[in-house]
Amino acid sequence: MSAVSRTSDDGAVEHRRMRADARGNADALVEAATTVFAEAGVAAPVRTIADRAGVGVGTLYRHFPLRSDLISAVFRRELDACVDAAEEMEAAMPPGEALDAWIMRFTGFVATKQGLAAALHSGDTAYEPLAAAFATRLVPTLERLLSAAIASGDISRRVDAAEFLAAVANLCHGGGPSSRASGREARMVRLLLAGLRSPAD
Amino acid sequence: MSAVSRTSDDGAVEHRRMRADARGNADALVEAATTVFAEAGVAAPVRTIADRAGVGVGTLYRHFPLRSDLISAVFRRELDACVDAAEEMEAAMPPGEALDAWIMRFTGFVATKQGLAAALHSGDTAYEPLAAAFATRLVPTLERLLSAAIASGDISRRVDAAEFLAAVANLCHGGGPSSRASGREARMVRLLLAGLRSPAD
Amino acid sequence: MSAVSRTSDDGAVEHRRMRADARGNADALVEAATTVFAEAGVAAPVRTIADRAGVGVGTLYRHFPLRSDLISAVFRRELDACVDAAEEMEAAMPPGEALDAWIMRFTGFVATKQGLAAALHSGDTAYEPLAAAFATRLVPTLERLLSAAIASGDISRRVDAAEFLAAVANLCHGGGPSSRASGREARMVRLLLAGLRSPAD
Amino acid sequence: MSAVSRTSDDGAVEHRRMRADARGNADALVEAATTVFAEAGVAAPVRTIADRAGVGVGTLYRHFPLRSDLISAVFRRELDACVDAAEEMEAAMPPGEALDAWIMRFTGFVATKQGLAAALHSGDTAYEPLAAAFATRLVPTLERLLSAAIASGDISRRVDAAEFLAAVANLCHGGGPSSRASGREARMVRLLLAGLRSPAD
DNA sequence: CATGAATGAGGATTCATTCAT
DNA sequence: CATGAATGAATCCTCATTCAT
Incomplete structure (x- = not known):
């Protein structure tokens, strides 16, 4: 990201991106999962969470091999x-x-x-x-x-x-x-x- | 007003005026669904119910075109x-x-x-x-x-x-x-x- | 059918029924197939045709064992x-x-x-x-x-x-x-x- | 204006910026679809195309979520x-x-x-x-x-x-x-x- | 003879999970 | 380490066809 903060048309996404850089993927995933779980329940597709966190599904599985690991973290x-x-x-x-x-x-x-x-x-x-x-x-x-x-x-x-x-x-x-x-x-x-x-x- | 006709206020097929074998299957399906729903919830695979009732999936769909029809019947x-x-x-x-x-x-x-x-x-x-x-x-x-x-x-x-x-x-x-x-x-x-x-x- | 011609809310159906009595199922089937083929093509579900003719599918198969038999007849x-x-x-x-x-x-x-x-x-x-x-x-x-x-x-x-x-x-x-x-x-x-x-x- | 970007005016996934193996599969799918469509029409089973391309059905759906996307690509x-x-x-x-x-x-x-x-x-x-x-x-x-x-x-x-x-x-x-x-x-x-x-x- | 119930193969689509890049 | 492409099992649903009633 360059000097200009690239004013986004979606503040939330931008925010997520920024913090993802700062805090690492694991945190971004927990953040994303919190939202997704609230919207679609804890049985929501993994892909949805990975997408929302701006990472690949592989990364999600690296940090949280079991779905329950992610749920626990959110919890x-x-x-x-x-x-x-x-x-x-x-x-x-x-x-x-x-x-x-x-x-x-x-x-x-x-x-x-x-x-x-x-x-x-x-x-x-x-x-x-x-x-x-x-x-x-x-x-x-x-x-x-x-x-x-x-x-x-x-x-x-x-x-x-x-x-x-x-x-x-x-x-x-x-x-x-x-x-x-x-x-x-x-x-x-x-x-x-x-x-x-x-x-x- | 207990045993009124209650013919087709849901999608399920008429129960009276049905061939004996057909009614038998319908009953077996409701029975099977009752058990399966209690064990695995109302989202259980259709096949599970059909198998348990000893009929093909087609038969299940004949009697209960929508999943909710079967749930209604059980209910x-x-x-x-x-x-x-x-x-x-x-x-x-x-x-x-x-x-x-x-x-x-x-x-x-x-x-x-x-x-x-x-x-x-x-x-x-x-x-x-x-x-x-x-x-x-x-x-x-x-x-x-x-x-x-x-x-x-x-x-x-x-x-x-x-x-x-x-x-x-x-x-x-x-x-x-x-x-x-x-x-x-x-x-x-x-x-x-x-x-x-x-x-x- | 009794003396009164039971004025129907659907003249076409009534008409089909009457003629089915008079002409036999085979004709009713050809009639139905003609309409259905025109609307949905010759690959339309058999059931659709049988229903429209007011007969069971078994009857359709008795008269026209092959789909092409029915097509030929229509033709x-x-x-x-x-x-x-x-x-x-x-x-x-x-x-x-x-x-x-x-x-x-x-x-x-x-x-x-x-x-x-x-x-x-x-x-x-x-x-x-x-x-x-x-x-x-x-x-x-x-x-x-x-x-x-x-x-x-x-x-x-x-x-x-x-x-x-x-x-x-x-x-x-x-x-x-x-x-x-x-x-x-x-x-x-x-x-x-x-x-x-x-x-x- | 022959080789313009033409990136996503249909539903198919972007072709450039794709991993080599992925592009290879996409091409194989288009190739396979071309043959299968010519032989069995555009309504041919998805599985047939996937098999012919040597990939799983999931891969086909990844690249061409809609059947029409694949047809468009072939076209x-x-x-x-x-x-x-x-x-x-x-x-x-x-x-x-x-x-x-x-x-x-x-x-x-x-x-x-x-x-x-x-x-x-x-x-x-x-x-x-x-x-x-x-x-x-x-x-x-x-x-x-x-x-x-x-x-x-x-x-x-x-x-x-x-x-x-x-x-x-x-x-x-x-x-x-x-x-x-x-x-x-x-x-x-x-x-x-x-x-x-x-x-x- | 007519009926329509039952069957089950066939085809579509989704998604968790693995693994090459 | 991260990525996201590939896989294929699981599930849904439809319909042609047979056969007991």
């Missing part, structure tokens, strides 16, 4: 941010509110992971490391939030954190590629949260 | 039973209990319909008759149950019946082919039902 | 009329005009025989009887017309009648299913006829 | 040569002879394009670029030849160039796969040319 980038957000919330609000806030935050995280739940439950052993990341990072976070809310009396039911997390994820996309209607999903998640408040049966 | 076989069950429950127990009981009944119905939600939300117009059946049979049933439970004071929140139904369906399989763990799902559905009891926010 | 029905027309023309006008008139008549005959030329040249031995009918009925007719026109001095070139007939047929449809633009075709046929008038090279 | 290879030949003929002989010579040259070109006319008239939009090439390259060439021959008095009738070209093409194969008998066809084309000499009616 983890946001996982940390989501986990970190919990601490701020715990510090800033009472347990019950923190719980609600974080679940809605998690909702936003999972909303762009079309087909993730399906992959996780596919039984394919390739996805086990992914499930493990789920279990070791997110589940403990939620457990902490739930315990605090129970201790403070904000919620009255005990639920399994992993189960609850999976339920929220499922509510956010029944498997369909382009689940719009985030309002619908949010309402049902809130109903689930309300369930935690109602006396146990 | 409807149990849809009626599920709808009918509501009446008995309404007669036998108070509104709140009837609501809970029917939702759990619906859970059992939907549990074996892997990928159905995904198909419904795929945007593919072929699935519209299926979505319509959902809307015209199940949604009104749930609306009736919800209204009664509100009137009796058993539940305190109003929710959209279609939305609630979709949520329950999603909770029962995140899209993954072989969702085991029906206990997990039932617990989360009960939590959603509990949410209906908690005071609206 | 011959009009072949005779075309041949007969020549005699009238010969009697009513001078040789040159009669030749032109008959060729244009033949043009009308061949215009509805989409794909016939292709079938004839396909090399498939099944079409030999068809080619034979062509040779024994149409070719002699044209030979007579050509000879008379040469004798009278109306045309100056000798051409092979079979060749000329094939050429006219080809001009009338290049193989495409729905050759419209009959004007275009007629103009080119007339040019060919004009060629007969120009002095031999 | 254009000879189109230019045919158009170029006109200039030489115009320079070397009187208008009337040049016209005849070029038409016979065109005859040779079209003789191996079995089913081309049918494809062109099929109404399938995929063939539009092909028809366009026909219209923008061949038709103007013939128009020039016809005008010159009229100006010199060599021919006496005006005809539409596109129409005449189509007629010649049709005469060269009525759609049948293996039109032998090039003598027959040449004779009829000459008759059409003779028609141009006869006084208009």
Whole structure:
């Protein structure tokens, strides 16, 4: 690329190109996969991702031999941010509110992971490391939030954190590629949260 | 209006007035499809279903020209039973209990319909008759149950019946082919039902 | 059918049914095939023809075991009329005009025989009887017309009648299913006829 | 303007800037298609062509995503040569002879394009670029030849160039796969040319 | 005799994955 | 290291033809 920044008719592409140079192909691929997965699900054709990242499919396979490797990479980038957000919330609000806030935050995280739940439950052993990341990072976070809310009396039911997390994820996309209607999903998640408040049966 | 003609509101071929052997094949196909769909989702290869039914692919296409026709057939076989069950429950127990009981009944119905939600939300117009059946049979049933439970004071929140139904369906399989763990799902559905009891926010 | 003629919303179908009763299935099939061939070419699916004739495919195969049998039948029905027309023309006008008139008549005959030329040249031995009918009925007719026109001095070139007939047929449809633009075709046929008038090279 | 870039006015993949092996395959495919089309028409199975070129079907689809792309490629290879030949003929002989010579040259070109006319008239939009090439390259060439021959008095009738070209093409194969008998066809084309000499009616 | 159900070969197309350049 | 060309298995769907009812 020469001195002039070659004003592009597609800022996104240009941006990708620039950062690809700076950050390397692996990052460009994760970036591309994030977008593609959100649009077409984790079963999207590899070629689509490679094209979007501006690299050849060979390069994709070099960095991520298994599809699940790429999914994991996409996943983890946001996982940390989501986990970190919990601490701020715990510090800033009472347990019950923190719980609600974080679940809605998690909702936003999972909303762009079309087909993730399906992959996780596919039984394919390739996805086990992914499930493990789920279990070791997110589940403990939620457990902490739930315990605090129970201790403070904000919620009255005990639920399994992993189960609850999976339920929220499922509510956010029944498997369909382009689940719009985030309002619908949010309402049902809130109903689930309300369930935690109602006396146990 | 349980056993009305229901001849060809979907693409499937008329079932009455069919030669005995033909009807036998059609039934075998629905049977096979039910199993295959439960195991591998509604996107399973046609050939798999035909083989399992012991017929050629041509026969499958004769009876069910569109994949959605076969799905509809599988679907409807149990849809009626599920709808009918509501009446008995309404007669036998108070509104709140009837609501809970029917939702759990619906859970059992939907549990074996892997990928159905995904198909419904795929945007593919072929699935519209299926979505319509959902809307015209199940949604009104749930609306009736919800209204009664509100009137009796058993539940305190109003929710959209279609939305609630979709949520329950999603909770029962995140899209993954072989969702085991029906206990997990039932617990989360009960939590959603509990949410209906908690005071609206 | 009862006394009332059951006024149909589709006169053509009704008509076909009536005549099918009266004339037998074979005739109904030839009738149907004529229409279908004109619309979709001689390679149209058998099922289409059987449906249009209101009979099962089995019946079609009983009467016309080979596709070429059906084509022949369709063909011959009009072949005779075309041949007969020549005699009238010969009697009513001078040789040159009669030749032109008959060729244009033949043009009308061949215009509805989409794909016939292709079938004839396909090399498939099944079409030999068809080619034979062509040779024994149409070719002699044209030979007579050509000879008379040469004798009278109306045309100056000798051409092979079979060749000329094939050429006219080809001009009338290049193989495409729905050759419209009959004007275009007629103009080119007339040019060919004009060629007969120009002095031999 | 003979060897202009002509990069992607059809769907085929760019030919320059291609890896040596890839270009080799593309050429082999065009070569194979030329033969197969001549033998079995442009509707021949894709597999046949791929096999003959010694490549997998995937390779064929990579280079020529649409069947019409392959046809175009086959077509254009000879189109230019045919158009170029006109200039030489115009320079070397009187208008009337040049016209005849070029038409016979065109005859040779079209003789191996079995089913081309049918494809062109099929109404399938995929063939539009092909028809366009026909219209923008061949038709103007013939128009020039016809005008010159009229100006010199060599021919006496005006005809539409596109129409005449189509007629010649049709005469060269009525759609049948293996039109032998090039003598027959040449004779009829000459008759059409003779028609141009006869006084208009 | 008529029917139309069943069969399955045939042909198109996509996409994950490998490997020569 | 990166590339993207090549491969071919997998899947879809159509239709000619046979044969039980």
